[in-house]
Amino acid sequence: MKLLLPSLITLAFACTQALPAEQPSVVTQTIFVVLADGENSSAAVNAYLAQAAIGRSAGTYSVTGAAGLCVVHLVTNQVGFQRALATADANIVYDGHANFGLGPSFRQASGGCRSLADFMNIGEPLVGIDWAYLCYDQGNPDFEVARTDYADDPSTPDEYADAWMYYEELPDGAVALRYATTAGTNYMRLHFRRRGFRPTRSMHVTEEPRLIRLVVHGGADDLPAQRWRRLFIKSCYSGQYFFNVFRHGTFFYSNNEVISPYPVAAFIKGIVDGLSDRALCRALNDAENAYRPIEFPMPRYAYYNSFPAKELVHDH
């Protein structure tokens, strides 16, 4: 208690410092900014918050705008992302690798993911990965797939991961690759042969660049009960990878490759400014294209509202 009291006094003082009397005191929007391995938005987000925030404490900022008082939480770990997804009416923006649909990873500082369980599994039951790309392009040099995690047919010991591949059409007209362990109409059989060994001798080596997919058991074991309101996944092809996972509120996604460091900050600002889903999506595309002075501009983000009745904000 002796230790707790000064802390409470300090906290109360900090709160009064953070929120001047004339500012609104009721939090109207909660925003989680999830920065995972591969993110490139930190600088732009910090720049925006440094200019817009009226108060801050460890990892949390207060910003006011047309939407009222908005609290922005910066999150850099799996627990924080799970808490965000489970927070009622939260606005969440994620920046980082999609990891071919496995889900985020937060282990860059500790040498990267070493197994499938190290990723935050929020994907489809079967995920087609490019093992070499995960290892050498996305910072997981020691990543290996356990023999039991291959989505293969055990009756063919020399041909692993020979799952079936098919196309799934998404509500926006795009298609996504999906995988199954049993055949279906228009399914295509995959054959990934064992081509070499890594230290464990059970590893499939996908060093040949044209061998691009290894079908593994992904799944969504790390996905909590979802209560969020808006979710923006700033990863390449996040729509293809996560469309079925995030059928909850309004899901903002990419169906193309994305690289700009600005859309995450644009999302935060859009929420603070009280933009509608439509206007917010336009702001994301503007921010993406602002970073593309070389390539031709084109829209790369779309959105899908699973509960259109919850579109409460008037269009701007």
Added chain:
Amino acid sequence: MTVKLAIIAALVHALTASAFFNILDPRAAQLAAGARVWTMRFNTMGAVGTDDLAVAAFVRNDLNINDSIFTYALGCALHEPYTEKPPRNGISNIFASVVFVARVAPDKWLAWLAHYYDKLDPRARATVLGTMRYTPYAESYLVLQAALHDLNEVPMEVTNPIPYWPLRVGDIAYSWLCHKLAEHGDWPLTYDRWNVISPTHPIANRDEMFARLAAFWCTNSPGILTNLPQLLQATPPSTVLTPATMDTLLERIRRIPLVTNMPLVF
């Protein structure tokens, strides 16, 4: 004899390996399903008609830019091909140069591009269409509508070989037109999911999206265009667009050879 055997063995090995990888490659299945295989592209600006010398001459004569470093960059651009690897990382000198020009003199640049529009490569045409996204004038809608017919492929980098169908100039025009309609509040909210055409949209699905837009546009365009500001009456006048530029652009867009693989009802 030994040499012949070695050559035969090498040939057999190569053929076997080729077939082997064709079977293994999921893109073979994607191809069977109608997707386009990923290939390396060169993002040379104006591969057709607008050669780099024309750009350099434009910069020197029309813009009066005599900066030595810029001239050097243009000179390099004549010989340096596009590369995806660092440090260039997909950025060619010629693109860097033209972007610079577009920023220092956008009005002259757009007028120049409009004049050469039908000779620009699809990538450059997509760049020109992208400039329409911020203009509020009715003429920009007409330009995008006219460009819907341009179904020539826009070369772009697709580094992640998921199912991939070629993106076309008309697809870019479609996306910007939908965005402008949505921004202006004319496009139904329920249509927003179809605002973007990406390389992951099969051609058949794009046909449906075009048909939906066509039906909407045929019904609603008179009212929409009437309510939009006209460039001719703009006060103050646009600093980038001029009526002459837009007229030239429309006229040149209509010169683009049609690639018709779907019924258009515009």
